Amino acid sequence: MGRSPCCEKAHTNKGAWTKEEDERLSAYIRQHGEGCWRSLPKAAGLLRCGKSCRLRWINYLRPDLKRGNFTEEEDELIIKLHSLLGNKWSSIAGELPGRTDNEIKNYWNTRIKRKLLSQGIDPASHRPLRAPVSDVTISFTKNREDKQNLDFISQEKERSSNSSRSSSNSNDSTPTQCLDLNLELCISPPAVEQTEGVSVKREVFCFDCRLGLRESNGCIKCEGFFGLSSAGVLDFRSFQMK
DNA sequence: AATACGTCCAACCGCCCTGAG
């Protein structure tokens, strides 16, 4: 189908913004507010693409932007949020007043990633780089023609359904090992297993404790759900996953 | 002083989502 370009590229400036362009854009938005970005450049007398104006305003000119280095608290919050949301930079930025998605994204890619790697943590999964095999819980085969894997999975399925029927034996701890994709999403209240009518609480560590940001033994209690304080630093229910 | 290399970040690109018609 194709789409018409958002602007006439032949007649637009590119690259770094000049002071004059900044002033024009700021003045226009102060006077008229943020409106139709497509028509803004023309109205403001700018030879820029509407998208470019929007980006410049949001990432640089907005008056409520916080400038300067990220604080330790912001660092930790970004790491926590990233562990929950992944690369949803705009959602993460929404929890950090005065910071932009672009800023956070850059900060993540240039600093935090390295920081986590130096701590032996995989920045993508937020898990130790050498995760113990027992952490691997759920998997899919990359190659569905890999008969061995498929056989293994069906055997495991059968075995687990049998074992659940005949009640679980806690000593039978043969780990389910089928590498590839780990979907152990810790988005749930502390897990409680029903074993022969007795509730057994498994160890569930909050993100802080996993990272070693906080020292606590039992963990989940130390901070509550998600390892976030109930004081309201972060309420995950407010996230809007777009 | 010159060059190479690494880091940082503003800006761009292209895809996706949404709402209007």
Added chain:
DNA sequence: GCTCAGGGCGGTTGGACGTAT
């Protein structure tokens, strides 16, 4: 339901700047 325009988003790039050799 379909098409299209506009806005938003995440990934990537390019250049400025700092540091090492």
